[in-house]
Amino acid sequence: MRTLTWDQEKQELRMIDQRQLPARLEIISCRSYQDVAEAIQNMTIRGAPAIGVAAAFGVVLAACKSKKTNLQDLQEEIQQAATIIISSRPTAVNLSWAVQRIMKIARQPFVMKQDLINSLVTEAQKMANEDIDTNKRIAEHGAGLIQDGDTIIHHCNTGALATVDWGTALGVIRLAHLQGKHLHVLVDETRPRFQGSRLTAWELEQYGISYEIICDNAAGYFLHTRQAQKVFFGADRVAANGDVANKVGSYMLALAAHANNIPVYSVFPTSTVDLNLENGDLIPIEERDSNEVLDIKAHDQPVAPIGAKARNPAFDITPNYLITGLVTEKGLVSPPFQQNLSRVIHE
């Protein structure tokens, strides 16, 4: 089952409503490019590769549903729709990559409106199929990085749901599992929208891969105590220097892995690379509605599959080299703490 499918007869794009998982597997239909832009914006569909292909079908829908008969008018209308679709989310570059790719078709000279539409459908279908092929090639390149017995910390969702099918980082893990390697995944829940505990855990259940859910802030504990050997996540945009924009929290996770000499892999199709941007600080960061953070009641459903397991360390250790000062009732204690703390206590 694909995350999104095109129904040629009804001229609609069907997609899994990822907001309803893991409670319900519901399919919604987009019948206009506005529907697609809204589904991307409200995260009915998410994941850089998936929203890229969805956006391409959004352009298809703009053409199909247009009342324009004059080819030039139609192409102008498609161009306006493309601009709106691209603006639905700013960070993932796959969105504009996909729209630009299909707009190359849309701008070609056509005689008949139906020819233009047919060409757009063909191109969008090709992009959907290519996405799956690309993901499988990614998995072949990445699976060798995973050793038998590894525990992997994974952030957000990068599985079949984040793509047309198969997945990127989770696709690598999936292939390593199919190769017979014994794996365990510590699934970052991924606040505020719980894509880890809702979507990744749900996928891992389907694949029969062992996992436990952790709060994002607990990854440091598991890395420092050598309970994880690898970190994997996806990417929403990669700058020319290899800086990776990805779901919030990836940076802190990578810092914690790096501090403990644990390898970090970011997994993505090359359509995610933006060679126009020299470094990551130039990548626009979307800031979303604060209610995603504040309104926990909006999650009126379980945030994890039934029967999911979790790890819940209540504390962690901050090594002294990270601390500037210890403030006590006897004064501010500065490094070196080994000497100064004992002196202050015994004063």
Place this chain on the structure above:
Amino acid sequence: MRTLTWDQEKQELRMIDQRQLPARLEIISCRSYQDVAEAIQNMTIRGAPAIGVAAAFGVVLAACKSKKTNLQDLQEEIQQAATIIISSRPTAVNLSWAVQRIMKIARQPFVMKQDLINSLVTEAQKMANEDIDTNKRIAEHGAGLIQDGDTIIHHCNTGALATVDWGTALGVIRLAHLQGKHLHVLVDETRPRFQGSRLTAWELEQYGISYEIICDNAAGYFLHTRQAQKVFFGADRVAANGDVANKVGSYMLALAAHANNIPVYSVFPTSTVDLNLENGDLIPIEERDSNEVLDIKAHDQPVAPIGAKARNPAFDITPNYLITGLVTEKGLVSPPFQQNLSRVIHE
């Protein structure tokens, strides 16, 4: 209003039920040492200094409610109660510090049972009052670290609710605010129990201090983009070398601050220091029920005060130096990414 108060007439310990905040300010009564141990275990009361003083009153209750008339039998029963109270939570050393302190009184020779009880009550009350004095001294030592205009990232709750009154790290921030400094606090929500968004935000509302709630995993974004100038948190146990055990997530927060040359302060009374432990890796880390992570429905109330604001960046940037490899459909790209990524893309 104190987080916990002793009612001498009714011989009960009253405490704010911190599980109900910010929806309801409810007071519960502990009438036995078992009630106190349970309130500590289920986090009706939490915060290292607060659970220390609560534990001392637990010992008081063990004495008050004992049916033993023989002094030696009574003292044995109190000792058993003390052991149970200490075992209610393992990480914060204040708990055993406080119980050991009051047990010094309990073990003294007494003639009358009532004399023993009176001495215990006096000692526990003294500890409660000392906690407030200590916190105010801590604040005086710490407030100078905060500059006018600072934005501070704060983890968990370290305010009046984490102590008998006033608070540790949040007490420092509170005093700096009273000194007229303009501050803003980015409040880590502190998964899984939301002590930041539920308790710290609620306290900041009372004090009139400007704040916004963030997901724990977003702190790195705000530090990297220079939207915060200081990091403050408390401590549950500090080893002799200055390693700090604190609420899970403190480590990743400190890593992110350190990577961006932003100072990190851990604030605590010296009763939190355990000079018997050479370093933090020797500190026992409590692992709590996984339902705290999985069962979001258990939060059948708002996780933030009404009208609370939040920041919600959806992505962050992982700098290339933290990344071991980029996995694409064209192969594994290794550092230096600046050259290798461009080469792979153009192949």
